[in-house]
């Protein structure tokens with residue numbers, strides 16, 4: 103039960119922890135774009151995925167994330183993988199047949215498509231984990247707010263959005279604690295959240311959800327009152343306790359991710375094929 | 385059979401940066417039919433300790449014996465429901481765990497989970513609700529229409545209706561007005577007289593003096609003293625940064641002023657008044 107909060111901020115002081123949240127958010131988006139680029143052929147795709155995975159694995163090591171936590175998050179993916187594979191095999195396909203079950207043909211294409219999606223998912227989850235476990239949620243909202251600043255011109259409520267996000271983020275751990283607390287209280291009354299028949303499970307969930315919602319509403323009302331009592335004005339000009347500072351390592355990291363993405367795009371656009379190149383060498 | 389903790393350690397979030405050792409080698413015996421108070425500063429591990437009594441938390445190492453059942457670290461616990469049924473645990477601010485559409489249904493929830501049919505469960509619920517002082521005409525109301533104090537009573541009735549052999553209470557009087565707290569404590573006292581073992585976590589030394597038969601003092605996840613209220617307040621309560629009960633404070637002032645009397649049988653204001661009236665002279 104205590105493992106609900108996977109991927110949450112872990113207060114180490116690694117190189118990646120110290121990077122500017124704006125850079126980290128930008129890097130996340132850039133690398134995600136990189137993950138979705140397709141290359142000239144199948145081996146090439148896997149080679150680039152492999153390289154990106156090595157890069158992410160290095161980032162995980164630097165920011166001291168255990169691979170075990172990643173695998174724990176991936177456990178839930180099994181159902182999805184099976185589902186994707188089934189969908190992909192049902193949809194009419196062409197190309198080489200991998201194998202047949204009776205008159206049912208399974209194409210290599212279907213298998214590769216499924217693999218691509220799974221690999222991309224795993225890479226994205228790993229990347230997001232690097233971001234969320236090395237960046238304070240509040241810093242992340244500051245970064246989002248910073249990116250939204252230009253939209254202020256068109257009267258987009260940048261600050262209000264950022265405040266809403268940071269409050270939501272702020273209350274995730276609180277709500278998790280609350281969930282945990284209510285689960286224990288109901289378990290003391292004989293509720294079994296793990297096993298039991300379906301009807302029992304439904305009752306178990308209801309006994310958790312209702313108190314959780316009630317306390318969440320109560321909390322939000324109290325928070326709103328407290329903010330108003332202290333004269334919170336959404337349109338007021340505000341200063342910050344922690345000011346974001348762009349440093350040299352941030353610039354280096356920026357050049358690195360932009361360079362990486364450019365490299366990937368070039369590889370894809372020029373239809374570079376490592377396998378063929380190596381083949382030609384010999 | 386008593387409750388016995390042998391060398392119990394408990395670690396929150398082990399092997400993560402949030403790792404925290406909340407219990408460090410706890411050895412205690414809670415006697416049958418005792419009224420055991422657990423005291424100590426916030427964060428000393430009281431709540432963690434009591435959650436082991438009904439197997440909500442399982443020890444990282446050590447063993448816990450409750451009745452004829454044993455919990456050992458690393459061994460899968462069988463019959464976990466038996467633990468839950470044996471010891472009813474009332475959390476702090478239990479009023480936030482209500483969810484049913486009517487008061488009686490909410491109280492009957494526990495008995496139903498332990499296999500009672502609807503009629504039996506409702507009978508138990510009604511009995512428990514009357515015991516905690518909820519009027520019959522509130523039984524069919526929504527628990528969310530009640531006052532905070534009433535809701536807490538309903539939540540406590542929800543545990544009492546399970547008819548546990550041990551009633552474990554985590555700061556049940558926190559946030560109640562003095563009169564509500566007094567009524568609540570009298571209720572637990574009555575339940576205790578009925579033969580139930582009561583384990584009570586509290587910060588209120590007046591309550592400890594008035595009701596407890598045994599006191600366990602905790603500090604930083606360890607047990608630092610096992611005693612009874614009179615010896616504690618006669619002796620070294622100050623060493624553990626505990627408050628003095630009002631009655632003892634008053635008595636001390638009297639003694640400083642020259643009154644001589646025996647504190648051993650004084651637990652309530654009435655006891656005190658009797659002794660003073662009984663003609664103790666200025667020494």
Ligand SMILES: Nc1ncnc2c1ncn2[C@@H]1O[C@H](COP(=O)(O)OP(=O)(O)O)[C@@H](O)[C@H]1O
Nearest residue numbers: 396397404406425426427428429430431432433
């Ligand atoms: N879920 C948890 N995760 C990590 N640490 C916890 C958790 N719950 C309690 N603790 C820590 O364990 C210690 C003991 O807590 P607790 O048993 O609640 O103490 P008490 O009830 O005496 O105030 C505290 O320092 C608290 O911060």
Ligand SMILES: [Mg+2]
Nearest residue numbers: 430431432554
């Ligand atoms: Mg506590």
